[in-house]
Amino acid sequence: MPRPTRADAHRNRVRLLAAARTRHRAEGRVPGLNELARDVGMGVGTVYRHFPTQRALEEGLAVEPLLRLVAVVRDAAAVGDPGEAFERAVRGSVALQVREVGLGEVVTAQDAVDPDVAAAKAELRSLGRALLEAAQKAEAVRPDVEPADVERLARGVEVAVRLAPERGRAAVLAAYLEVLLAGLRA
Amino acid sequence: MPRPTRADAHRNRVRLLAAARTRHRAEGRVPGLNELARDVGMGVGTVYRHFPTQRALEEGLAVEPLLRLVAVVRDAAAVGDPGEAFERAVRGSVALQVREVGLGEVVTAQDAVDPDVAAAKAELRSLGRALLEAAQKAEAVRPDVEPADVERLARGVEVAVRLAPERGRAAVLAAYLEVLLAGLRA
Amino acid sequence: MPRPTRADAHRNRVRLLAAARTRHRAEGRVPGLNELARDVGMGVGTVYRHFPTQRALEEGLAVEPLLRLVAVVRDAAAVGDPGEAFERAVRGSVALQVREVGLGEVVTAQDAVDPDVAAAKAELRSLGRALLEAAQKAEAVRPDVEPADVERLARGVEVAVRLAPERGRAAVLAAYLEVLLAGLRA
Amino acid sequence: MPRPTRADAHRNRVRLLAAARTRHRAEGRVPGLNELARDVGMGVGTVYRHFPTQRALEEGLAVEPLLRLVAVVRDAAAVGDPGEAFERAVRGSVALQVREVGLGEVVTAQDAVDPDVAAAKAELRSLGRALLEAAQKAEAVRPDVEPADVERLARGVEVAVRLAPERGRAAVLAAYLEVLLAGLRA
DNA sequence: AATGAATGAGCCTTCATTCAT
DNA sequence: AATGAATGAAGGCTCATTCAT
Numbered sequence: 031m032p033r034p035t036r037a038d039a040h041r042n043r044v045r046l047l048a049a050a051r052t053r054h055r056a057e058g059r060v061p062g063l064n065e066l067a068r069d070v071g072m073g074v075g076t077v078y079r080h081f082p083t084q085r086a087l088e089e090g091l092a093v094e095p096l097l098r099l100v101a102v103v104r105d106a107a108a109v110g111d112p113g114e115a116f117e118r119a120v121r122g123s124v125a126l127q128v129r130e131v132g133l134g135e136v137v138t139a140q141d142a143v144d145p146d147v148a149a150a151k152a153e154l155r156s157l158g159r160a161l162l163e164a165a166q167k168a169e170a171v172r173p174d175v176e177p178a179d180v181e182r183l184a185r186g187v188e189v190a191v192r193l194a195p196e197r198g199r200a201a202v203l204a205a206y207l208e209v210l211l212a213g214l215r216a
Numbered sequence: 217m218p219r220p221t222r223a224d225a226h227r228n229r230v231r232l233l234a235a236a237r238t239r240h241r242a243e244g245r246v247p248g249l250n251e252l253a254r255d256v257g258m259g260v261g262t263v264y265r266h267f268p269t270q271r272a273l274e275e276g277l278a279v280e281p282l283l284r285l286v287a288v289v290r291d292a293a294a295v296g297d298p299g300e301a302f303e304r305a306v307r308g309s310v311a312l313q314v315r316e317v318g319l320g321e322v323v324t325a326q327d328a329v330d331p332d333v334a335a336a337k338a339e340l341r342s343l344g345r346a347l348l349e350a351a352q353k354a355e356a357v358r359p360d361v362e363p364a365d366v367e368r369l370a371r372g373v374e375v376a377v378r379l380a381p382e383r384g385r386a387a388v389l390a391a392y393l394e395v396l397l398a399g400l401r402a
Numbered sequence: 403m404p405r406p407t408r409a410d411a412h413r414n415r416v417r418l419l420a421a422a423r424t425r426h427r428a429e430g431r432v433p434g435l436n437e438l439a440r441d442v443g444m445g446v447g448t449v450y451r452h453f454p455t456q457r458a459l460e461e462g463l464a465v466e467p468l469l470r471l472v473a474v475v476r477d478a479a480a481v482g483d484p485g486e487a488f489e490r491a492v493r494g495s496v497a498l499q500v501r502e503v504g505l506g507e508v509v510t511a512q513d514a515v516d517p518d519v520a521a522a523k524a525e526l527r528s529l530g531r532a533l534l535e536a537a538q539k540a541e542a543v544r545p546d547v548e549p550a551d552v553e554r555l556a557r558g559v560e561v562a563v564r565l566a567p568e569r570g571r572a573a574v575l576a577a578y579l580e581v582l583l584a585g586l587r588a
Numbered sequence: 589m590p591r592p593t594r595a596d597a598h599r600n601r602v603r604l605l606a607a608a609r610t611r612h613r614a615e616g617r618v619p620g621l622n623e624l625a626r627d628v629g630m631g632v633g634t635v636y637r638h639f640p641t642q643r644a645l646e647e648g649l650a651v652e653p654l655l656r657l658v659a660v661v662r663d664a665a666a667v668g669d670p671g672e673a674f675e676r677a678v679r680g681s682v683a684l685q686v687r688e689v690g691l692g693e694v695v696t697a698q699d700a701v702d703p704d705v706a707a708a709k710a711e712l713r714s715l716g717r718a719l720l721e722a723a724q725k726a727e728a729v730r731p732d733v734e735p736a737d738v739e740r741l742a743r744g745v746e747v748a749v750r751l752a753p754e755r756g757r758a759a760v761l762a763a764y765l766e767v768l769l770a771g772l773r774a
Numbered sequence: 775a776a777t778g779a780a781t782g783a784g785c786c787t788t789c790a791t792t793c794a795t
Numbered sequence: 796a797a798t799g800a801a802t803g804a805a806g807g808c809t810c811a812t813t814c815a816t
Contacts, residue, residue: 551764554748554752558741558747558764559744562741566740574737582771585766585768585769585770
């Protein structure tokens with residue numbers, strides 16, 4: 031009788047996420063749980079134990095990029111100049127969102143099932159709000175925008191960049207960020 | 217365009233488009249052809265005769281809004297001041313795209329099956345290019361953006377607006393357009 | 403008002419059969435009546451007027467080859483030696499059946515809707531019976547086979563030949579006919 | 589072969605094959621997978637798990653008769669006289685093919701998806717070739733026929749027998765086999 | 775008589791999820 | 796806990812045939 035330990039379960043979760051990430055990157059869609067089970071060589075039932083629903087898997091996939099997003103924004107917050115800090119956060123966020131398929135969706139989604147996701151989003155919001163308010167107080171950013179607006183506009187830019195052909199997206203990203211940031215300045 | 221010769225066939229086409237539009241608005245996705253048949257109470261075959269594929273239906277839905285979009289841009293082109301004309305076109309386009317679900321997608325899609333759609337898109341592009349170039353020549357718009365960029369950014373703003381709660385979208389739209397146009401100015 | 407004459411109708415029938423024959427040869431299956439209508443550029447209704455059912459079309463297609471089959475057998479009957487005449491008829495029939503997809507099926511089918519087909523089959527049977535009986539009387543063919551047996555065995559050989567790769571079927575046909583005729587000899 | 593590990597799954601497979609066999613016998617065609625599901629009262633998905641394609645079902649149906657066919661030929665091979673052995677194999681094969689609808693088709697098909705089917709066919713071919721060569725060396729069979737020819741002619745006879753009315757097929761089978769074997773003798 | 779729009783049964787297949795083993 | 800068989804709704808599509816125009 032193989033008595034599975036916590037470690038086992040955790041390793042399984044990691045393997046599942048890795049496999050799902052691979053497919054996600056490759057095919058642009060979160061794989062079905064059956065598909066994933068076949069990929070990893072586990073029974074469907076096992077996969078469903080880890081991710082009881084498609085949504086759970088999607089959020090599971092987003093946790094790690096989301097943590098990186100938090101880190102990016104926190105790093106930006108360390109910059110002295112408020113305007114500079116704000117812009118750095120926006121740039122970093124959009125860049126990451128463009129790179130990580132699905133991240134933007136999770137960020138702008140209303141609710142989160144996964145508590146890790148919910149926590150990360152909460153922190154993200156609080157950091158974002160602080161950055162924005164500081165930048166506005168320093169008259170670096172228009173006073174009439176709210177944190178939610180920045181989130182949405184960032185997502186919009188992400189979408190715009192994604193419409194460009196894969197080759198040369200870096201330049202496109204830079205250009206569109208310029209437009210966005212110019213538009214946001216006081 | 218009333219391509220079908222028979223009156224009843226044309227009436228059916230109209231009914232189908234109406235039903236599809238309703239669902240599209242309500243659920244944000246173009247209904248399946250079987251679904252549509254059920255909604256309207258027609259045989260599946262009939263629906264497939266009118267729209268042989270999902271794609272055909274999508275474009276069928278887009279024809280009319282697309283024509284309105286062309287009209288909006290053409291009207292804008294009548295304005296004397298090039299910068300003003302450009303801005304008016306962008307405002308009108310995004311507003312329409314926000315109102316008409318799916319329009320933005322068709323506009324930014326690479327190819328079109330339906331010849332009416334293809335023709336409208338061609339005209340749209342030509343008008344758009346002219347407006348942009350004139351505005352750039354008048355130094356009203358940054359010289360480094362291309363027509364495709366404006367298309368993508370417009371779509372991005374559309375997406376951003378859609379993320380806002382339905383109530384109060386008008387204000388949001390105005391605000392985000394301000395950001396976009398400010399960002400685009402020379 | 404175009405007042406269609408008998409001649410028109412006949413020409414239509416001929417066009418339909420020609421188109422159907424082409425597809426039949428090319429794809430190995432009798433085309434659907436809608437398909438056929440599209441090919442020929444007629445309305446489905448018109449096609450259905452000529453061939454009220456799939457079956458009718460199949461028989462329509464068979465009429466001409468069937469007449470050629472009758473001719474083949476009649477020519478064979480002109481040969482003086484009864485054994486030789488019989489063998490010649492069998493060879494000719496199977497060869498034609500191999501060449502004309504669907505012919506064998508019509509020959510061995512029990513009933514015929516089309517009166518032309520029925521008439522041709524009746525004549526074929528009568529000719530075949532005479533040839534067989536003469537050959538048996540001349541002790542050139544085993545006495546225990548009946549006309550229906552020859553029909554069925556001929557069809558069997560047709561099927562056997564068809565199983566061989568298209569290239570080199572002529573040799574295969576000759577060889578299998580040799581086996582059949584040797585097996586039928588007294 | 590009972591590949592499925594679970595008892596109930598195996599039972600389902602057996603039920604499916606039984607139902608499919610019944611329909612196949614009765615209607616001369618392998619039923620569609622949905623049809624089959626309806627017949628047996630299972631969900632479509634279950635049927636598709638067992639037989640992912642029409643083809644898989646066809647081969648699944650053929651496995652058992654094919655094994656019996658191998659047995660028949662192997663038994664024939666035990667006979668001392670090579671000519672006698674060959675004839676016995678042919679008689680047994682055609683008789684079985686006439687009884688088991690679809691068997692002949694699988695035997696003459698080029699490829700096989702199911703490994704069991706492929707294996708059985710390989711053995712069948714090797715046994716058949718040996719029998720034929722021995723009979724030819726003993727001058728009991730014409731030297732110019734190849735194994736593939738025997739396969740095809742056997743199928744042809746099967747078809748010929750099937751054209752006779754069900755009643756009295758035994759006698760017809762015997763007669764046509766006589767013709768075939770007489771035709772194959774040196 | 776010609777036309778072609780309409781019909782709808784029915785096949786194929788996928789997939790998220792449940793549950794017996 | 797793990798497994799994978801079973802489920803069945805649902806969507807995609809074809810096609811023989813009927814019937815209004």
